[in-house]
Amino acid sequence: MSSEMKDITMPIYEGMMVYKNKPEKQFKSIQRATHAENGYHEGSVCMDLHTGTHIDMPLHVIDGGADSTHFDTDSVNGPCVVVDFSKETSRAVDANFLKKQSILEGDIVLIKTKNSYAEAFDFEFDFLEASGAVYLRDLQVKAVGIDALGIERNQPGQPTHKALLGNGIYIIEGLALKAVESGRYLFHCFPLKIMGVEGLPARAFLSPLPEEEK
Amino acid sequence: MSSEMKDITMPIYEGMMVYKNKPEKQFKSIQRATHAENGYHEGSVCMDLHTGTHIDMPLHVIDGGADSTHFDTDSVNGPCVVVDFSKETSRAVDANFLKKQSILEGDIVLIKTKNSYAEAFDFEFDFLEASGAVYLRDLQVKAVGIDALGIERNQPGQPTHKALLGNGIYIIEGLALKAVESGRYLFHCFPLKIMGVEGLPARAFLSPLPEEEK
DSSP: OOTTOEEOBOOBOTTOOOGGGOGGGSOEEEEEEOHHHHSSOEEEEEEETTSSSEEEOGGGTSTTOOOSTTOOGGGGOEEEEEEEOTTOSOSEEOHHHHHTSOOOTTOEEEEEOGGGGOSSOOTTOOEEOHHHHHHHHHTTOSEEEESSSSSOOSOTTOHHHHHHHTTTOEEEEOBOOTTOOSEEEEEEEEEOOBSSOSEEEEEEEEEOOOGGGO | OOTTOEEOBOOBOTTOOOGGGOGGGSOEEEEEEOHHHHSSOEEEEEEETTSSSEEEOGGGTSTTOOOSTTOOGGGGOEEEEEEEOTTOSOSEEOHHHHHTSOOOTTOEEEEEOGGGGOSSOOTTOOEEOHHHHHHHHHTTOSEEEESSSSSOOSOTTOHHHHHHHTTTOEEEEOBOOTTOOSEEEEEEEEEOOBSSOSEEEEEEEEEOOOGGGO
16 A cells, blocks of 8 residues: 555445435444543444445346355456546447457456546446447456446346356446546455455555556 | 455454444344345445444544544555564553564554454453553554454553544554464555544455565
8 A cells, every 4th residue: 555546435425426316225324422422432334235336246146146255355456457438428338439448358447437427326327338248258357347336227137247247257336437547557446354245345446557567 | 466465354244253242233234135036136234333343533532533534544554563462361462562572663563462363252352551552652653453342441531542543543453363473564454435434444454575675
């Protein structure tokens, strides 16, 4: 960890933007003890596992898929490329767009879209279309991140999630990429170590690539 | 992040060991959607901010102290020394013990104790006595971590917390140090980015020091 690390995590607070503005997705902070009454300050939180920046496990969309118990953080750490879709008029990141980017086998691919500029939940959010997911799967990328709270929308059967999670490619949703330029970086992502669940809230950073890897 | 990173985070699950076995500290997982009923798997969690591996903010013990809003992860990342108290018969880590360790100004100090071997909550847990906290404060260490779920016990007025948090030295509690030997490392600690609270659940790792820093 150095001061060269750029934090690309969504802040978590009551009233934050959540997927489709669903109340059950909202973050809640419960204060149990205060200085005035107890001499110390202490509280709890309740949160959806897909609130803010988080990693989807295969179990989320695949019946019998792996949960978080044996999740290895190496799966979401390493060299990455940020591709910029934010200036496209389309809302669907497809294979055609991705083919024009400099994505290498083994890369963690972070997709910056118009979502990073939205101040309220946009029901027509930019998403990774199935053709794009299949392209990234065939390219054998390591993981895929996006600044949407869901990586796909209106695709029956969740083909984007399944093309990736069904092939060992983890998905990071809810990244904050507004201040990030396209290019190559190192991606660092550290989820809570919760066992047995289908999603893991996480902290995420970018740092410059070491000189020898440029 | 490399495979040289050793995870020193407590796993989080229902029934995990919590401070004084208090029910309100227990982790709860709430499953809201299942493959059988909904076609996907989704849930929420409720947890005390001091459950498992976490960082205390000054607000926890200091009325008007800083909360997590502007917490800088640099405060808990950097060169560290693990000191081994696990073979001592005493339960109180005091200045006398710490003076015999090779702790440098600016170090993150991690205290390995008998707590790392406890399989159930030990009400007589090893803790950092006020004299030890004052010693580390005067040495101007960067942060202090311990494998206890509380860094002190039975000290009226919480002098250990206050000596550290009152002087910009963050406290990391609930580290899992059983498999760690004493010595020098790099410490990596990444909490959730929750705003306005007095404690932050976190992921923590150790990695070898780079050759030039040994």
